[in-house]
Amino acid sequence: MEKSRVLVVGGTGYLGRRIVKASLAAGHPTFVLHRPEIGIDVEKASFSDHGSLVAAVRQVDAVVCAIAGVHIRSHQIPLQLKLVEAMKEAGNVKRFLPSEFGIDPARMGSALEPGRITFDDKMAVRRAVEEAGIPFTYISAGCFAGYFIGGLCQPGNILPAKERVTILGSGDVKAIFVDEDDIATYAVKTIDDPRAANKTVYIRPPENVLSQMELVRIWEDLIERKLETVSLSADDFLSAMKGEDYVSQVGMGHFYHVLYEGCLTNFDVAEEASQLYPDVAYTRVRDYLRRYL
Numbered sequence: 001m002e003k004s005r006v007l008v009v010g011g012t013g014y015l016g017r018r019i020v021k022a023s024l025a026a027g028h029p030t031f032v033l034h035r036p037e038i039g040i041d042v043e044k045a046s047f048s049d050h051g052s053l054v055a056a057v058r059q060v061d062a063v064v065c066a067i068a069g070v071h072i073r074s075h076q077i078p079l080q081l082k083l084v085e086a087m088k089e090a091g092n093v094k095r096f097l098p099s100e101f102g103i104d105p106a107r108m109g110s111a112l113e114p115g116r117i118t119f120d121d122k123m124a125v126r127r128a129v130e131e132a133g134i135p136f137t138y139i140s141a142g143c144f145a146g147y148f149i150g151g152l153c154q155p156g157n158i159l160p161a162k163e164r165v166t167i168l169g170s171g172d173v174k175a176i177f178v179d180e181d182d183i184a185t186y187a188v189k190t191i192d193d194p195r196a197a198n199k200t201v202y203i204r205p206p207e208n209v210l211s212q213m214e215l216v217r218i219w220e221d222l223i224e225r226k227l228e229t230v231s232l233s234a235d236d237f238l239s240a241m242k243g244e245d246y247v248s249q250v251g252m253g254h255f256y257h258v259l260y261e262g263c264l265t266n267f268d269v270a271e272e273a274s275q276l277y278p279d280v281a282y283t284r285v286r287d288y289l290r291r292y293l
């Protein structure tokens with residue numbers, strides 16, 4: 001089967017650049033939409049120029065958006081909604097992957113302020129996509145490894161502790177840790193897969209469904225020493241969160257839902273990426289952690 005032509009929006013971003021790489025590796029003719037001022041060989045289009053967006057999406061069969069949540073509200077009309085308008089007008093896009101790649105926003109109706117903005121924005125995009133009748137796949141990706149594994153799930157830390165680690169609550173709540181390159185590979189696999197059409201595909205690689213304490217134990221095993229652990233209660237975590245700046249509060253709210261409440265794992269899923277695509281040799285947490293030795 002001929003591979004879809006794929007347009008990646010936000011292809012210079014942390015996840016977006018990995019999606020570009022995975023799309024090329026899978027043999028998709030791949031385009032990157034980017035602002036004209038960048039000056040490299042890309043689809044030149046601007047969110048402030050509807051016609052340029054329509055022209056860009058007309059060239060492809062599928063669109064993957066990987067702009068960051070924080071940018072979604074940076075314009076009067078959210079960027080992804082503009083992209084949806086362009087796809088609606090162009091009428092040719094057979095699959096759209098909006099910028100999701102995290103906690104399933106449909107399950108976060110009771111999320112805390114101010115972090116709930118991420119989920120509310122993603123739901124607004126979903127509504128627009130579905131109203132426009134654009135075929136979609138929503139990717140729920142679990143925790144980006146670089147953000148969560150590196151710091152052993154301590155917000156604000158990106159390198160694993162060697163002496164002492166703060167455990168969020170009991171440390172026994174299960175989360176899901178996924179190498180960002182694997183997220184990109186799985187996401188690209190869904191593009192031409194009819195099983196993923198108009199579905200949420202969850203990335204839940206079974207060996208990477210671990211609690212913070214299990215993560216710490218793996219790290220201790222690798223460094224061959226025990227860490228001192230200090231538990232932080234949910235109340236103390238939430239009080240500390242209130243003293244932080246806005247962006248940190250948004251991020252800490254997400255940590256809270258994942259590591260105190262278990263929002264990634266407290267439900268069963270139908271479409272799971274490692275089952276749909278067993279050929280992908282996903283990176284195990286132990287192997288990911290070796291890079292910090």
Ligand SMILES: NC(=O)c1ccc[n+]([C@@H]2O[C@H](COP(=O)([O-])OP(=O)(O)OC[C@H]3O[C@@H](n4cnc5c(N)ncnc54)[C@H](OP(=O)(O)O)[C@@H]3O)[C@@H](O)[C@H]2O)c1
Nearest residue numbers: 010012013014015067068069071099100101102142143144
């Ligand atoms: N599950 C997790 O643990 C987790 C963690 C982090 C993020 N995420 C999710 O992953 C997704 C991607 O996040 P990210 O951190 O990879 O994003 P990022 O690195 O901040 O990338 C943002 C991209 O959007 C582009 N962009 C922003 N404003 C634009 C504009 N006005 N016009 C054109 N392009 C614009 C940027 O282009 P420039 O290079 O030109 O600025 C860049 O390519 C988001 O949905 C986020 O919520 C999930």
